[in-house]
Structures are given as C-alpha cells and as structure tokens.
Amino acid sequence: MTVVLSTISAARQWMRTERSAGKTIGLVPTMGALHEGHLSLFRQARQRCDCVIASIFVNPLQFGPTEDYDHYPRNLDHDMTLAEQEKLNAIFHPEAREMYPQPPQITVSPGRFGELLCGVSRPGHFQGVATVVAKLFNILQPNVAFFGQKDAQQAIIVQRMAQDLNFPVAIEICPIVREPDGLAMSSRNQYLNAADRVRATVLYQALRRAERLIRSGVRDAIQVEREMQEVIATTPGVELDYARVVDRQSLQDVSEVTGEVLLAVAARFGRTRLIDNMIVVPEG
Numbered sequence: 001m002t003v004v005l006s007t008i009s010a011a012r013q014w015m016r017t018e019r020s021a022g023k024t025i026g027l028v029p030t031m032g033a034l035h036e037g038h039l040s041l042f043r044q045a046r047q048r049c050d051c052v053i054a055s056i057f058v059n060p061l062q063f064g065p066t067e068d069y070d071h072y073p074r075n076l077d078h079d080m081t082l083a084e085q086e087k088l089n090a091i092f093h094p095e096a097r098e099m100y101p102q103p104p105q106i107t108v109s110p111g112r113f114g115e116l117l118c119g120v121s122r123p124g125h126f127q128g129v130a131t132v133v134a135k136l137f138n139i140l141q142p143n144v145a146f147f148g149q150k151d152a153q154q155a156i157i158v159q160r161m162a163q164d165l166n167f168p169v170a171i172e173i174c175p176i177v178r179e180p181d182g183l184a185m186s187s188r189n190q191y192l193n194a195a196d197r198v199r200a201t202v203l204y205q206a207l208r209r210a211e212r213l214i215r216s217g218v219r220d221a222i223q224v225e226r227e228m229q230e231v232i233a234t235t236p237g238v239e240l241d242y243a244r245v246v247d248r249q250s251l252q253d254v255s256e257v258t259g260e261v262l263l264a265v266a267a268r269f270g271r272t273r274l275i276d277n278m279i280v281v282p283e284g
C-alpha cells in the first residue's frame, strides 16, 4: 500500500517513523506523468534502500513564463497505479502553495552550470530545479536520491549542489530508458503528434552518428557537432536548439575529444522541446 502524503508535516512524520525504525530512505523526485524511465529509477531505489518515496510535484519555479507549466501532464490516478505496482512506500504530492506559501526570496543558484546548454534557452530553469530539490532533500532527508541521466545537466547540478552545500545524501544517476526506436522516454513525449513522434527519433540518430564518428577516430569536436547539427537541422519540421560536445563533468566545450565527453542535443518538434544525450569514451 502506497501512502500519499500531501503536507510537509505529514511527509516529515513519515520520514521520522521510517528513520527511527532504522530504515534507509530512497527518494525519486518526479513531476509525475510517470513512464518507464521513472519506473527504472523506482526499481533501482528499491534495490538500494529499505523504503522508497517518490515526489510528484510540478514545480512552478522551474518553468519560464512562456513554458508549459499550466499544460504539463498531471494524472495522479495513473501515477498512483504505477506507484502501487512498483510497491513504493510513499508518494509526496504537495500543492504548490504547500511548497511555496510565499514567493521564495532565497533560492539555490547553480552558478555557471545553469547558464550552459539548456540554461541558454531556459534562463532560471536550473535555479528552480536546484531550489526544489534542496527543499525536497530538507523535507524528506533521503539517504539516496535517484535521477535520470536523460536530464544530464540537471544530474550534474544536483550532484554539485549536494557536494557544495554538504547535503548528507548520495546521488545516484540511472541510465536513459529508450523506446524501441531510440527515442528517450520523457513525460513530454505525450505532447507529440504522430508526425513529430516520428521526427523525434532524429535526436538519437544524431547522437549515434556522432558516437560512430568518434569511434572511427574523429577527434575534432566542431566536426562532430556539425554532423549532429546537420542530422537534426536538415529534418523538415524540426528546429535545432543545440548539438554540443562537452566535457562530461564540467559541461564546458571541448575542442578535441581526448577523454569522456557528453554529446548533448535539444530541438523543438512543433511546440515540444526535447533533449537527449550520450556519454562517449574515445578508444585508444
């Protein structure tokens, strides 16, 4: 039986009860609209921790004024069915006014990590993410928190936040889960119409093309970026946001692929913006 906790005090009480019983707590922060990607995080959390709580909270702070906060898919019944199936111990599902009774004045700045890649077209987004994740860590005090590699920049920012601000939580990053045709699972995939759903596979195709180039010995990052850009931008109906080769940890541009790199892409399909990435280690 999965308990639904909708207030911070109920969530804290639940956390204290589990902790005093000597149990370790795994947290999977989500915005709901659960899919196989989330389920893989739940399963990982169940393996590692005695009890698992998922938060379902569409965080207004991480949406820009013209973004999809109002339309973001919300379906608690569907999410609860999956939570029960996956034997989650609890769901933390607060209202926005519970999390933000007043507009927050004190927030967490992700520094330069928030200004790169997705931060360019989504100013303030990662500050909103870091702030809500810090609040969730403070409220639920998990031993381990689980995030998906699909949101690579978010994962790096959360890891750095936990290190830099000394949160006593281990951060575990779990692999991307893909549809059979390669499209990375995302709650926003459900916005895609049939034509855009087909086009959306171009992100994975671009990553695979770049991976093959690097494996074949190409080391010039600009060349690799150009190839990815071409694959995406030449697909009719797709608007490229970025296609970059960056250092896996610092997310800074690299000119030569000498070590582990993150290939990161983002594009718009109609009004839907999707991202994807791949970590590649050059051979030899």
Ligand code: PAF
Residues within 6 Å of the ligand: 029, 030, 031, 057, 059, 062, 129, 132, 133, 151, 154
């Ligand atoms: O990845 C998400 O779903 C969100 O950014 C997160 C981590 C739950 C914070 O709102």
